[in-house]
Amino acid sequence: MTRLPRFAPALSTGLLVIAAFACTLGTAHPAAAAGPIPAIGVENEYADVIAQIGGPYVSATAIMTDPNTDPHSFEVSPRIGGRIAGADLIVENGLGYDDWADKMVRAAPKSGRIVINVQKLRDLPDSAPNPHLWYDPATMPAVAHAVAEALSKLDPGHAAYFQRQEQTFDASLKPWAEALAAFKKDYPDAPVAVTEPVGDYMLQAAGAKIMTPFPLEAAIMNDTDPAPQDVATQNALFTKGTVKALVYNQQVTDPLTNSFLELAHKHGIPVVAVYETMPAPGYHYQSWMLAEVEALRRAVAGKISTESLLKPVAH
Structure with missing residues (x-):
């Protein structure tokens, strides 16, 4: 898809x-x-x-x-x-x-x-x-x-x-690889929800467990109507506090993804932004990827949201 x-x-x-x-x-x-x-x-x-x-x-x-x-x-x-x-x-x-x-x-x-x-x-x-x-x-x-x-x-x-x-x-790229390995060791199978599969490869490398039904991810990615049961499953991840973070595509939102963001905010689920293009001129690919893993760690470890990476993170 x-x-x-x-x-x-x-x-x-x-x-x-x-x-x-x-x-x-x-x-x-x-x-x-x-x-x-x-x-x-x-x-x-x-x-x-x-x-x-x-x-x-x-x-x-x-x-x-x-x-x-x-x-x-x-x-x-x-x-x-x-x-x-x-x-x-x-x-x-x-x-x-x-x-x-x-x-x-x-x-x-x-x-x-x-x-x-x-x-x-x-x-x-x-x-x-x-x-x-x-x-x-x-x-x-x-x-x-x-x-x-x-x-x-x-x-x-x-x-x-x-x-x-x-x-x-x-x-x-070594610092990114080390950050992924450290997250995987410290938070094995950390449950997360996503809006689209934008950051899925990174989440899998970090050992996170993506709880969102993939057909829902694919439907949002392809701009098609998701199955109501998949939307209900996703909503329950927030209302029941099943996930440690919501990873969302910051560049592409719509009423459905905004509803997921609202539910996450309402139930204290931290949010992590991912992107389809490098988010700011001050980044290089390596620092961008490292910033994403650090944002994921902040979310899971400290319930801290990173809803934008439009300004580079200092290292």
Whole structure:
């Protein structure tokens, strides 16, 4: 199950836009021999990793960046079409999450371009139910390695630099891994409720027990009507005090998810915000993930809510 239905309205317009750029730019454009490599991370968390690996030898930008907006209302524009058409390296999520971008990339082929599809990189089937791969601790080391290899092909003269940056990036993930392991040890099977599966990979890595029926998560994610019995089950998690926290998608709320938030507040259940794009310019991927685990710990250990990460947490 994916977000694709929410993206569908923008696809036809976007393809016309990108096709126009493809006609303008042509299809035989090798990677630039000099200057920073133009690269795109469709979601800003991927752009951040590209920038960390590429350093001054890459100009990495993101398409989806705003933590204050619903990413599923995103619409393409000629400016975005031009950026995609000109990129030598593109990282996209896959699993239908950013299918519009994949279509635009294929509509504007460019000689020498490298496209990293994270779903394919992780060897995940199209039926994988949760597309929010950046919360999985196994994802970004694989992305960093693939990016380092891609940049080395595009700019062989700086291959040693890209490899060192990959090693530095991997080492920088250690505090997050340690925080996940510590939470799992200190609060095994901590029961939590969620609104969507946005943070589920992280919760599973932390050893938390997700009590929300997955069909309810999927229905909210896909903007379909959930089964009444699943809503009743979710409500009971709050009224009976079954869960230690509610983990909710801060970027996408509706009357149903707001009702869950209200119930959580009413019954003293702390709330933890998760995101589909990196929440503030002051974060890097590593500090964002660490902040999420720390927020989860505060919720479970001290009943303290973190309903927004729009300001970076100091470490």
